[in-house]
Amino acid sequence: MSTLKTETRAVEISSLSDGEDHSGCHALLEVLDRIGDKWTVMVVGVLAKGPTRFNAIQRAIGGISHRMLTRTLRGLERDGMVERRAFATIPPKVEYELSPMGRSLVSPLDTLMGWAQAHRPTIEVARSGFDDRSD
């Protein structure tokens, strides 16, 4: 990981800092509602590596309950981010895979992750400083 690449693309400049509460902001809030929970990002991260079976996802994440994984996957499937393939074998086998749209989300997420990595130390410092001042 961490190879370097040059990327060129056209982007729409409709910043948060633009008009009032326009479509863009609302759209952003919807996405954050979907991925802002405790597990969704991790599941996407696992699936980004390729199709994976239910229990394999659970093991890969570690700490997620059976129930929460089901709910998370349902949510993603509902929004067309993942595709579910069930095989009527015995025992049953179900594979989950990122849809094209799901894969397209990985890139913006990586952008955000880059920011997160770069600023984590600073945040940590700010946080300690603030907490100290508050006694």
Added chain:
Amino acid sequence: MSTLKTETRAVEISSLSDGEDHSGCHALLEVLDRIGDKWTVMVVGVLAKGPTRFNAIQRAIGGISHRMLTRTLRGLERDGMVERRAFATIPPKVEYELSPMGRSLVSPLDTLMGWAQAHRPTIEVARSGFDDRSD
């Protein structure tokens, strides 16, 4: 807004799809914890336009309670994303402004917002389809 521009830059490929639960993923989860709540993004959006007073923020957002705005601002201030300036006048006057780090967050957020806008229709369709199939 919505002019078109070509953007070239170097990006770090340390994708979600890389190794196991590395630093990056954890960092990303932390950020999402901070901005994934109901109001933080909107507050950042408002402050992105410039320094703003407490009540002005509240009016600009609309629907946020007094208490929630306080909590949201405290959280952002704690992490060094916003700076708070209090003037000991009567009546009191307090201004909030995005810190440099706070401003640097706007760009990745815009990236995500671009994705959100582009895919919202698709998501909407997928969602209705899924809900219909579920009866």
Added chain:
DNA sequence: CGGAATCCAGACTGATACTG
């Protein structure tokens, strides 16, 4: 005007147990 403290209702999470 800006903020803190209290209280409360609803949403979310997770452990457990059960089904196909």
Added chain:
DNA sequence: CAGTATCAGTCTGGATTCCG
């Protein structure tokens, strides 16, 4: 193995009230 159902504990956001 994959998924559902139930239930209890926790957390969140909001209304209200009081203080500087």
